[in-house]
Amino acid sequence: MSMMPNIQLGFWDVVASSGVTALLSGILLFVFRGPVSAFLSRASTHGYDKRLTEFKSLLSTAATEREKISSYLLEGKQGRDAVLNAKRLEAAEILYGELERVDRLFSGTVVSVQVLNVDYIRKDASAEDAQKIQDILEKIHNLREKMDKSIPPSMVLPELYLDQDINRLFRTYQSILHHSSLVLSTLGLQKEAERYFNFAGLREEVKALYPSAKDGFDKFGDNFAYRLLPKIKADLLNKLREVAGFEGQDAEDHQAAMAAITRSQNTPETLRRLRDGGVSEQFFVHSENLPE
Numbered sequence: 409m410s411m412m413p414n415i416q417l418g419f420w421d422v423v424a425s426s427g428v429t430a431l432l433s434g435i436l437l438f439v440f441r442g443p444v445s446a447f448l449s450r451a452s453t454h455g456y457d458k459r460l461t462e463f464k465s466l467l468s469t470a471a472t473e474r475e476k477i478s479s480y481l482l483e484g485k486q487g488r489d490a491v492l493n494a495k496r497l498e499a500a501e502i503l504y505g506e507l508e509r510v511d512r513l514f515s516g517t518v519v520s521v522q523v524l525n526v527d528y529i530r531k532d533a534s535a536e537d538a539q540k541i542q543d544i545l546e547k548i549h550n551l552r553e554k555m556d557k558s559i560p561p562s563m564v565l566p567e568l569y570l571d572q573d574i575n576r577l578f579r580t581y582q583s584i585l586h587h588s589s590l591v592l593s594t595l596g597l598q599k600e601a602e603r604y605f606n607f608a609g610l611r612e613e614v615k616a617l618y619p620s621a622k623d624g625f626d627k628f629g630d631n632f633a634y635r636l637l638p639k640i641k642a643d644l645l646n647k648l649r650e651v652a653g654f655e656g657q658d659a660e661d662h663q664a665a666m667a668a669i670t671r672s673q674n675t676p677e678t679l680r681r682l683r684d685g686g687v688s689e690q691f692f693v694h695s696e697n698l699p700e
Contacts, residue, residue, distance in 0.1 A: 495568075497652065500651045500652065502563070502566055503566040503570065506563070507578065507641070510558070513585075517554065518584075518585065519679075520548075520592055521587075523675065523693060524592075524692060525693045527629070529541060529598070529691055530599055530602075539596040541596075542593065542596040546593070548681050549589075551593040555586075555589055571647070574648065577643055580614060584614070587633065590605060618636065
């Protein structure tokens with residue numbers, strides 16, 4: 409049986425031992441307080457500087473990305489604007505080409521419907537005379553062919569890229585021209601024509617565009633729509649000029665449009681052809697109501 413030393417520590421021994429340990433610890437901390445403090449300070453400063461550097465780098469990267477995004481958006485907008493302007497010019501070119509085409513196609517019918525007393529032919533002429541006049545007009549103007557050719561090419565670009573006012577002006581102008589051909593090609597039907605065609609609808613379409621036209625229609629009847637053609641064309645050319653970046657000149661455009669329509673219509677020549685074709689004087693309007 410081994411003999412173990414019987415160690416018994418009293419209360420004061422424990423206190424003495426703890427005191428020695430605390431004393432030694434305090435001495436060590438006092439001796440090394442400088443290096444430890446410096447170490448902790450360096451560690452803290454190093455961590456802060458590192459995080460500050462990382463944060464500054466992050467801000468710099470974010471600023472760079474913002475500049476890239478702004479530049480990209482600006483370039484994108486400029487690119488989109490350039491494409492949009494190109495499309496608008498293309499659309500304006502299409503619409504102007506169609507405007508000139510329908511002018512050439514219907515210029516003669518516009519004159520004929522103004523110089524002929526359409527109301528008298530419809531209501532008071534004999535059926536034989538009315539049909540004879542329509543046959544003469546068909547021969548002179550090739551009415552069926554004109555109606556076949558009146559269908560416009562695709563107008564998708566003008567509808568998409570040009571202002572609503574421009575498209576309304578063009579549609580009204582086109583409607584008036586089509587109306588002239590429709591009136592002439594239905595003279596043989598006389599009163600019956602009104603059962604199948606809404607001729608009065610043209611008045612409302614024009615008055616919606618030009619409310620002041622009401623007085624003109626009250627005075628001249630449906631023929632007033634044809635008198636408005638130079639005005640409508642001038643307004644349309646003025647707006648197309650704005651699309652191209654030029655300032656409009658209403659007076660000049662109106663004079664140019666009037667001169668162009670007068671040249672294309674050639675009223676005396678149309679009158680001669682109608683008379684030579686066999687239309688008697690009783691079916692013409694009075695001279696004061698002829699187109700100027």
